[in-house]
Amino acid sequence: MTKPPEALLRRLFDRAVAVADPMQSLAAHLPPRPAGRVVVVGAGKASARMAEAVEAQWGPCEGLVITRYGYGRPCAGIEIALAAHPVPDEAGVEATARMLDLLEGLGQEDFVLALISGGASSLLIAPAGNITLAEKQAINEALLASGAPIGRMNAVRKHLSRVKGGGLAAAAYPARMLALMISDVPGDDPAVIGSGPTVGEPSAPDAARAILEEHGIKMPASAQAVLAGPRYALEPDDPRLARTENIVFAAPSHSLAAAAAMAEAEGLDVQILGDDIEGEAREVALNHARLAIEAHCALASGDRPILILSGGELTVTRRGDGVGGPNAEYALALAIALKGAPGIYAIACDTDGVDGAAEVAGAIIGPDTLQAAQQAGVCPEKALAQNDAHRFFAAVGGQVITGPTLTNVNDFRAILIRPGA
Numbered sequence: 001m002t003k004p005p006e007a008l009l010r011r012l013f014d015r016a017v018a019v020a021d022p023m024q025s026l027a028a029h030l031p032p033r034p035a036g037r038v039v040v041v042g043a044g045k046a047s048a049r050m051a052e053a054v055e056a057q058w059g060p061c062e063g064l065v066i067t068r069y070g071y072g073r074p075c076a077g078i079e080i081a082l083a084a085h086p087v088p089d090e091a092g093v094e095a096t097a098r099m100l101d102l103l104e105g106l107g108q109e110d111f112v113l114a115l116i117s118g119g120a121s122s123l124l125i126a127p128a129g130n131i132t133l134a135e136k137q138a139i140n141e142a143l144l145a146s147g148a149p150i151g152r153m154n155a156v157r158k159h160l161s162r163v164k165g166g167g168l169a170a171a172a173y174p175a176r177m178l179a180l181m182i183s184d185v186p187g188d189d190p191a192v193i194g195s196g197p198t199v200g201e202p203s204a205p206d207a208a209r210a211i212l213e214e215h216g217i218k219m220p221a222s223a224q225a226v227l228a229g230p231r232y233a234l235e236p237d238d239p240r241l242a243r244t245e246n247i248v249f250a251a252p253s254h255s256l257a258a259a260a261a262m263a264e265a266e267g268l269d270v271q272i273l274g275d276d277i278e279g280e281a282r283e284v285a286l287n288h289a290r291l292a293i294e295a296h297c298a299l300a301s302g303d304r305p306i307l308i309l310s311g312g313e314l315t316v317t318r319r320g321d322g323v324g325g326p327n328a329e330y331a332l333a334l335a336i337a338l339k340g341a342p343g344i345y346a347i348a349c350d351t352d353g354v355d356g357a358a359e360v361a362g363a364i365i366g367p368d369t370l371q372a373a374q375q376a377g378v379c380p381e382k383a384l385a386q387n388d389a390h391r392f393f394a395a396v397g398g399q400v401i402t403g404p405t406l407t408n409v410n411d412f413r414a415i416l417i418r419p420g421a
Helices: 005-019 047-058 090-103 133-146 150-159 167-172 205-214 221-228 252-265 281-298 326-338 369-376 380-385 389-396
Strands: 038-043 062-068 079-083 111-116 176-182 244-250 269-272 277-280 306-315 344-350 362-365 411-417
Touching: 005 252, 005 344, 005 362, 005 411, 038 047, 038 090, 038 167, 047 062, 047 111, 062 090, 079 090, 090 167, 111 167, 133 150, 133 221, 150 205, 167 176, 205 221, 252 269, 252 306, 252 411, 277 281, 281 306, 281 326, 281 344, 281 411, 306 326, 326 344, 326 362, 326 369, 326 380, 326 389, 326 411, 369 389, 380 389
Parallel strands: 038 062, 038 111, 062 079, 111 176, 176 244, 269 306, 277 306
Antiparallel strands: 306 411, 344 362, 344 411
16 A cells, blocks of 8 residues: 555545445436326435436436535426525425425326435425424424434434425325435435435334433424324325335445445455444444554554444534534544554545535544644544534644535545554
């Protein structure tokens, strides 16, 4: 291995992102354009790029997809609506209403293509019952700060929505629907991706209430009424889902495999811990630091470097008022645990280019990260205590900034361990 470690880690991340680009991966899963009326709908941080890929194959289409501000793409027929993420806004509410209007009145001979990717949970927004947007925003912000795993957060979102948990498919019934999905969730469960707008939900509203209570999240009276009344999320066997097919065509495992192949071609021995790792970012970092140190101690001079890859979705329980995200917090906690150990470098980034709510993908660390912090006058332990990892890495020069990647297969983490240092 002759390339600088940091440059190699960045190339591996870029490869993981490129493999998940819908322009490269969607066409193989798109059927010939059906006869009759075709309507394209969708939501997520990759949805505009997915729509662009569809029109590259099918030509101009009728439809509407909702993506994050800054993630729009040029389409000839499909309208690209922009809204807020990770906390929903009025633009998302308005665009979702127009999408539901577009689906109203479709018949059995019509065809709907749904394009779903991570981020749809906040972009596709139609609060149930009398829940206001402000109340939905408050619940969403509390969930994001709670440290709850994505599956539990999305279970709550489904039961408080008219469009999640199969609601989008129900709106299109009796038309035939194909949902093409990019997974950003551990396990690649279509019911969890974007809170499952085309998939039924087996849990009852009581489960959502229990999750909110467990994490100490207060419910407004409107949400309590929704969870106490008739369910909004569809049962998995609801007949309105019978004409919907769900296909996950891009997933974290594909990106990790592509990065592993590139690393092996560079002469590295690769270990993949899994593509579905969950947990508190700083705690996972401690475990990975131990693995890295053990691997370094076992290496002899002349051995091939080791690359440890992992994916999934880590969480942060907000304790401070800093600017951070799970990937940057993982990288910061990893640097602290490694204590400047020689020969160990790492990258942790979100493949959508946004770690938390900041326009930063993540961070790169190396043996000199803590020394750079000392020179910059920033304290890593204080930054970690304040959940201020993004400001920390801005000070030490370790930020990874990509801009919109137009895809989303969740976290990408790689630890490079070199012998002889």
